[in-house]
């Protein structure tokens with residue numbers, strides 16, 4: 001299987017790397033994320049680690065982007081602190097990102113393997129939450145055969 005490839009947004013990677021270098025502090029903030037909104041601007045965020053399940057940088061970024069009126073994201077990347085480079089999204093983030101932005105692209109890999117892939121390629125045979133919700137316009141009880 002060969003996934004379709006897309007150009008790599010190096011400016012986006014550098015934006016996340018800059019936040020990782022300058023804003024990550026100690027154990028609370030160890031990851032940075034940057035996303036390119038549909039209108040071209042870049043939104044950044046860091047994770048908020050907590051043992052109860054604090055959100056990853058990608059999830060904080062979804063809220064931060066919405067707070068700035070950026071509801072449509074085109075591409076996202078996460079970069080670790082201490083020069084860990086690009087870090088792929090965890091399983092939970094893959095599911096959330098897919099549900100929020102089904103057309104999202106994600107930058108993954110390192111060095112010469114750095115590449116842009118579709119979120120759907122990172123979560124094959126995925127559960128699509130919206131596909132399993134009741135259609136509000138068609139909520140009549142199912143007839144009993």
Ligand SMILES: [Zn+2]
Pocket residue numbers: 056057058089090091092093094
């Ligand atoms: Zn995550």
